[in-house]
Amino acid sequence: MKKILFLSAVLTFASCKKEEKTTIDNSQIATEEAAPAATPEELGKSIFEGKGNCVSCHQVDQKVIGPSIQEIAKTYKSKNADIVTFLKGNADPIVDPSQYDVMKTNLAVTKEMSDEELLAIQTYIYSHLK
Ligand code: HEC
Structure with a gap:
């Protein structure tokens, strides 16, 4: 039982981390896309x-x-x-x-x-x- 709890904790942590990374990537893409709209x-x-x-x-x-x-x-x-x-x-x-x-x-x-x-x-x- 303990093992399962630990595993799910690790999984949750890992998925959080993944989400965070995706957000950063998205914002970087957004900035790059905005660049050609020059003044x-x-x-x-x-x-x-x-x-x-x-x-x-x-x-x-x-x-x-x-x-x-x-x-x-x-x-x-x-x-x-x-x-x-x-x-x-x-x-x-x-x-x-x-x-x-x-x-x-x-x-x-x-x-x-x-x-x-x-x-x-x-x-x-x-x-x-x-
Ligand atoms: C081969 C050299 C050369 C290139 C390349 C060149 N020019 Fe000129 N330009 C001149 C010379 C010499 C004058 C001065 C003669 C004159 O006033 O028309 C001048 C004058 C001008 C003037 C003032 C015109 C006036 O009322 O007297 C403008 C505005 C101008 N150039 C814009 C540009 C732009 C924009 C480009 C690029 C698309 C460009 N030039 C490329 C040589 C060049």
Whole structure:
């Protein structure tokens, strides 16, 4: 009899432990699943540094081939202009028009992007406003 009691105690303990572990696993899965739902700023950053490859010409705070992200943000804010309209090819350049030809080839890429992606890029650029 004692043996049975002991056994069931062990079993209960073991099953508790198992349940606890399952809960932890579930919460980890939940966090991983939540990750892709990024904010517009995060999405913009990932396009800017990923498939858009904008980062090869636009650094955050210094001019390389193109003006810095900070400079673009500052110019667009001060002139109350619209980055999305420019990236759709529907507005003239206002940051460094003399270098527009270098940027122009990228508009073929940005024109194909969805409004959501372009807005995300704009949000990312404005996140660098000082
Ligand atoms: C090959 C280099 C290069 C790449 C890649 C590039 N740019 Fe540019 N970009 C430039 C240059 C040079 C200028 C300055 C000319 C100008 O102002 O249009 C510029 C200007 C801009 C401007 C300011 C336009 C204005 O009003 O004057 C924005 C906004 C911009 N780029 C966004 C982007 C985004 C978003 C990407 C990625 C999809 C990108 N660029 C990729 C070179 C590049």
